[in-house]
Amino acid sequence: MNTSLPSAPPITLRDRATACGVAKPTLRQSIAAAFTRLYPLYSGCGTVANHHLIEKVVGKSDARVWARVTGGKIIAPMNDHVGRAAFYCGDLDPKVTWICRRIIQKGDTVLDIGANIGVTTVAMVSMVGETGKVHSFEPNPELQFMLKQVIERNGLDNVTLHSLALGTVEATMELRVPRANAGMGSLVRHGGSDDTIHSVPVRRLTDIVNQEKITNIRFIKIDVEGFEADVFNGALEVLREIRPEAILFELNQNKGAFGEQPVVRILNDAGYDFMGIPQCKTRMHLVPMGLNQPLVRSGNDYLAVLRGATYARIARRARLVV
Numbered sequence: 266m267n268t269s270l271p272s273a274p275p276i277t278l279r280d281r282a283t284a285c286g287v288a289k290p291t292l293r294q295s296i297a298a299a300f301t302r303l304y305p306l307y308s309g310c311g312t313v314a315n316h317h318l319i320e321k322v323v324g325k326s327d328a329r330v331w332a333r334v335t336g337g338k339i340i341a342p343m344n345d346h347v348g349r350a351a352f353y354c355g356d357l358d359p360k361v362t363w364i365c366r367r368i369i370q371k372g373d374t375v376l377d378i379g380a381n382i383g384v385t386t387v388a389m390v391s392m393v394g395e396t397g398k399v400h401s402f403e404p405n406p407e408l409q410f411m412l413k414q415v416i417e418r419n420g421l422d423n424v425t426l427h428s429l430a431l432g433t434v435e436a437t438m439e440l441r442v443p444r445a446n447a448g449m450g451s452l453v454r455h456g457g458s459d460d461t462i463h464s465v466p467v468r469r470l471t472d473i474v475n476q477e478k479i480t481n482i483r484f485i486k487i488d489v490e491g492f493e494a495d496v497f498n499g500a501l502e503v504l505r506e507i508r509p510e511a512i513l514f515e516l517n518q519n520k521g522a523f524g525e526q527p528v529v530r531i532l533n534d535a536g537y538d539f540m541g542i543p544q545c546k547t548r549m550h551l552v553p554m555g556l557n558q559p560l561v562r563s564g565n566d567y568l569a570v571l572r573g574a575t576y577a578r579i580a581r582r583a584r585l586v587v
Contacts, residue, residue: 524556
């Protein structure tokens with residue numbers, strides 16, 4: 266008598282997504298997104314997607330859904346600031362995506378440090394093409410789980426996910442993550458008492474670059490919530506020897522001169538000059554940033570670019586307004 270069990274049907278991507286907790290958007294969510302994705306401005310996506318009126322119309326949701334963004338689809342947690350921006354607007358910050366397009370070329374190697382749910386990682390893949398390489402860094406294990414599914418779902422064979430934080434020395438540190446905004450997770454800032462705390466490994470970027478045998482880097486996007494100087498102190502050899510052409514970084518300080526900020530001092534000493542990224546609306550442009558200037562009040566994003574011919578070339582492409 267044949268007692269063998271019948272073979273199970275093959276597992277599809279849809280089955281796998283469902284098993285990993287990814288749901289279909291509700292009809293109300295889909296209808297709302299059809300309108301909010303018409304938002305035309307370069308600034309304000311996060312505000313629009315997280316407006317209280319959206320929640321009033323569609324209701325609260327703890328679901329994770331697939332969201333279409335530049336370059337593919339990502340998993341958007343609907344109870345998270347970045348997730349809602351990805352779902353309802355298709356981007357968190359179109360200014361960042363615009364700058365990436367202006368600098369990244371086919372075949373490039375680029376770094377996304379602080380990848381979150383992968384909005385910038387997926388966009389970068391579409392820009393570097395099949396011959397390029399994206400290294401994505403994310404220490405939050407919950408976001409890593411989603412990123413791995415995104416890489417598989419989109420067939421991103423040229424993405425390497427590094428499940429760790431970057432810093433000055435090899436260590437283990439506590440990552441504190443606010444409940445409603447995983448993008449605010451920080452190794453140095455302490456938020457509310459309901460923060461989720463993860464113990465995460467930390468390594469130097471220099472060691473990762475040597476391990477991966479990276480010999481050139483066109484562009485770095487870094488968003489690590491106050492830990493930028495530590496990341497670059499662990500990457501001095503990368504800055505001085507490989508010399509990435511451009512680095513997009515964030516400053517949350519609002520006092521003092523631009524050149525007084527630790528991350529600015531590190532990059533300036535390594536041969537970089539700077540451009541500010543204002544809160545542009547209908548037309549993107551950048552502005553020059555001198556070390557003695559006050560911080561740009563209308564925005565907290567900046568672009569560091571190698572001095573000389575590289576700065577002049579990127580200034581033209583990024584519409585630098587002098």
